[in-house]
Amino acid sequence: MNIATAEIRFSTLRSGAGPMTWGQEYMWNLVRKRSPDDAGLNLGVILNVPEGTGLPDVLRAIQRLIECHDSLRTIYRGSAGGERMQLVLGTGQLVAVIKDSSTEDPNGVAREMLEQLTGVRFEVEHELPIRVGIVSSRGRPLFVVLALSHMATDAHGLGLLIDRLYQWPTLHPAEWQALQQAALETSNSGLAVSRRSLRHWSYELERFSPFFAGIEFRAESPRYWVGRLVAPAIPAALAGISRRFKVTRASVALAAVSVGLAHYTGKNSFSILVHSANRFTPEAACVVAQYSQEVPLRIDTDPTSFKKTVMALNREATRAYTHARCSPEDIAKLCERMAAERDSELDLAASLNIVSQAATGRERTADIDDLPLEELETTSRYEVVDARDHDWAKFYMVFDMNGSINMMVDTTIFKSSDMEGFLRGVQRVLVRVAQGDDDIADIEHFPTCGGRLKA
Numbered sequence: 001m002n003i004a005t006a007e008i009r010f011s012t013l014r015s016g017a018g019p020m021t022w023g024q025e026y027m028w029n030l031v032r033k034r035s036p037d038d039a040g041l042n043l044g045v046i047l048n049v050p051e052g053t054g055l056p057d058v059l060r061a062i063q064r065l066i067e068c069h070d071s072l073r074t075i076y077r078g079s080a081g082g083e084r085m086q087l088v089l090g091t092g093q094l095v096a097v098i099k100d101s102s103t104e105d106p107n108g109v110a111r112e113m114l115e116q117l118t119g120v121r122f123e124v125e126h127e128l129p130i131r132v133g134i135v136s137s138r139g140r141p142l143f144v145v146l147a148l149s150h151m152a153t154d155a156h157g158l159g160l161l162i163d164r165l166y167q168w169p170t171l172h173p174a175e176w177q178a179l180q181q182a183a184l185e186t187s188n189s190g191l192a193v194s195r196r197s198l199r200h201w202s203y204e205l206e207r208f209s210p211f212f213a214g215i216e217f218r219a220e221s222p223r224y225w226v227g228r229l230v231a232p233a234i235p236a237a238l239a240g241i242s243r244r245f246k247v248t249r250a251s252v253a254l255a256a257v258s259v260g261l262a263h264y265t266g267k268n269s270f271s272i273l274v275h276s277a278n279r280f281t282p283e284a285a286c287v288v289a290q291y292s293q294e295v296p297l298r299i300d301t302d303p304t305s306f307k308k309t310v311m312a313l314n315r316e317a318t319r320a321y322t323h324a325r326c327s328p329e330d331i332a333k334l335c336e337r338m339a340a341e342r343d344s345e346l347d348l349a350a351s352l353n354i355v356s357q358a359a360t361g362r363e364r365t366a367d368i369d370d371l372p373l374e375e376l377e378t379t380s381r382y383e384v385v386d387a388r389d390h391d392w393a394k395f396y397m398v399f400d401m402n403g404s405i406n407m408m409v410d411t412t413i414f415k416s417s418d419m420e421g422f423l424r425g426v427q428r429v430l431v432r433v434a435q436g437d438d439d440i441a442d443i444e445h446f447p448t449c450g451g452r453l454k455a
Contacts, residue, residue, distance in 0.1 A: 003098040007093055008059055008132070012067045014173060015090030020076065021182045021275035022194075023278065023291040025084050025328045027150050028076060033392045036121060041150040043158050044118040046110045047165065049141045055134070058141045059096065061168035062132055065161065066094065069288045070177040071152045074123045082329070086178060095228055096132040097379055101142070108302035110135045110143040124151050150290060156277050156356040157288040164288075173446075174238035176283035178205055181291075185327075193325050197295075198334060200323035204271070205298035205338050211261045211270035211299075211348050212394060212413035215449055220411035224391040227384050227416075228406045229423035233376035235403055244434075247314040250354045252430070255301075255310035255397045257352060260426045261444040262301040265416070269300045274317065276324035294351055295324035306433045306440045350395035351411075373431045380427060382420040418447035 020028060031038045049058060066072045073089045097117075101109040113133040122129055129149035135142050144165070148158065164171055184190045238249040245252075253276070262268055273294040279285045298322045302308035339345050371379070386408065394410040405423050409416065425446035432443070 003100075004100075005058055006055070006096045006098055008063050008066070008092075008096055009093045010063055010066045010073060010175075011091045012073075013090065014067075014070060014177075015088050016089045016144060016179055017085060018179045018182045019186065019300060020084040021085050021289065021291075022185055022327055023154070023289065023293055024076070024086060024151060024178065024182075026085060028078065028240055029291045029322070030392075031124070037388075037390070039119055039121040041145055042122065043150060043153065043155070044114045044145070044147045045158060045162060046114055047144045047146070047162060050166070051335040053141065053240075055098075055136070055139070055141050058134060058144060061165055062094075062144070065165055066130065068171050068173040069161070069165070070173075070179065071157070071289045072130045072148075073128060074152065074178065075126055075128070076151055078125075080439050086182070088177075088179060092128065093131060094128055094130065096134055098134045099134060099252050100136050100138075106135050106137055106142050110145055113145045114147070117145060118170045122149035138310075144231065152290065153288050154277065154290050154292040156279055156285075156291070159356075160201045160286070160288050161174070169350060170346055177285050178287070178289040179322045180286070180307050181287070181289065192326065192332070194327050194330060196327035197323040198330055200320070201296060201331060201334055204298060204320075205346060206218035206270045206333070207298060208296055208346065208348075208444050209269070210350050210394075211265050211267060211272060212350060213270075213347075215265065215413045217412050217415060217449075220416055222387040222389050223411055224388050224408060225400055225411060225419065226382065226386040226388075226406065226408045227419040227423065228404060229380055229382050229420070229427065231377070231380040231423075231427045232403050233380065233427060233431055234405075235401065237427075237434040238375060238401055240434040241310070241430065245310055247310055249356075249401050251310055251317055253354045253401055254352070255306060255313050256426045256429045256433075257397065257399060258299045258301050258313060259306065259346060259429050259440050259443070260422055261299075262423060262445060263425065263443060264414075264449055266448065267453045268303060269298070270290075271296055271298050273297070273348055274320060275351065275353040275355075276321040278321075278325050280322065292353075293322045293324045293326070293328070296348070304439065304441055306429065308439050309389040309440070322429075325396045347394075351393065352397045352399065354399045354401065354443070356400070373434055377427060377431050381426070382423060384416075387416075415434065415447075416447070421447040 054155040070088045075087050077085045117131045129152035131147040133145035159317045168366050239254050242249045274297045396408040398406045
């Protein structure tokens with residue numbers, strides 16, 4: 001395989017420095033918590049290059065993408081005194097790696113390149129938060145592979161980047177970027193938003209009870225396991241239930257996972273951290289930056305009815321999402337104060353992130369995508385992604401509404417042997433409800449840790 005490189009130089013009048021946004025600071029803290037094993041936070045995507053597009057145009061498109069989005073040319077600094085800064089560069093360069101796949105499967109080469117580019121942590125203090133690879137065949141570019149630091153953007157912003165890469169000839173810089181967002185957050189109106197969110201945090205933490213409270217197994221070796229269920233039935237099931245109950249697809253996904261946790265623990269009520277995209281204003285909806293933050297959510301499941309569960313969660317989650325914009329430093333102070341008052345540490349080590357990940361060039365497969373839901377369910381596959389001795393959380397799930405669920409568990413609160421059954425149980429809930437069955441009291445597949453749902 002021939003490997004070459006190409007230099008991409010960018011130059012723009014937009015540069016500057018300022019404090020990190022709340023979303024950036026949240027991710028900065030998370031990266032530091034997971035360091036040096038934070039490469040798993042990186043985002044990546046494989047994009048098809050339109051036929052007839054040459055390498056010079058691909059390179060110009062990437063150059064334009066970087067010039068129009070401050071977050072792609074920003075580095076980040078932190079001081080011992082707690083100061084967190086973002087520095088937007090006006091000029092610089094990036095080296096793209098080009099691999100020729102003339103003698104190999106180009107799809108395989110692209111997947112391997114994605115793993116390589118996303119598998120190494122970003123040194124965000126001095127490295128641009130974007131890496132670029134190009135897969136070609138006989139001189140024609142076939143795929144663009146992008147890897148991004150989560151400091152640069154979240155899943156919403158990645159979707160915007162994908163759309164805009166294909167629109168590069170007419171692309172112009174957005175007026176609202178991360179520096180403007182940081183200025184808003186330090187203004188009087190921004191501080192008022194933070195205070196309202198802190199009141200919500202305080203209320204939820206007063207009644208916070210993690211789902212794993214009271215569960216304790218002997219740790220396995222390795223202690224932390226990561227599993228993934230690729231489930232083609234999920235998108236259609238979510239869409240059908242969403243239309244039926246007039247709630248968001250994210251609320252349907254949240255309800256299905258909540259039902260699973262209720263079955264596993266035997267608890268109808270518990271708390272978890274959920275991720276909010278924080279894209280509630282026109283400006284925020286259009287900017288490529290890291291906006292998402294966590295917020296506590298109290299979950300109450302009805303052991304007999306999925307409809308009642310999802311309707312209640314849709315209301316509660318919407319309220320929680322609107323109170324996620326807040327200074328991470330103020331949240332940390334609040335948690336310290338409340339822990340001191342309780343004389344016990346708040347255990348916030350479980351979180352759920354429901355996303356709609358950007359498309360990766362997957363072509364529709366008619367013989368799979370057109371199957372009935374029950375048959376689609378049989379095409380799902382489970383795999384163990386990783387097993388390790390150290391991690392930062394006890395439970396972490398990324399539920400991609402486009403058809404996959406990734407779950408990390410600490411085996412002191414969730415057995416690795418239960419992971420596949422749990423994820424397949426979540427899928428079973430969705431398929432069953434999408435087919436019109438609202439009864440969730442007895443779902444096949446679900447493992448339990450000793451408890452059963454209490455009516």
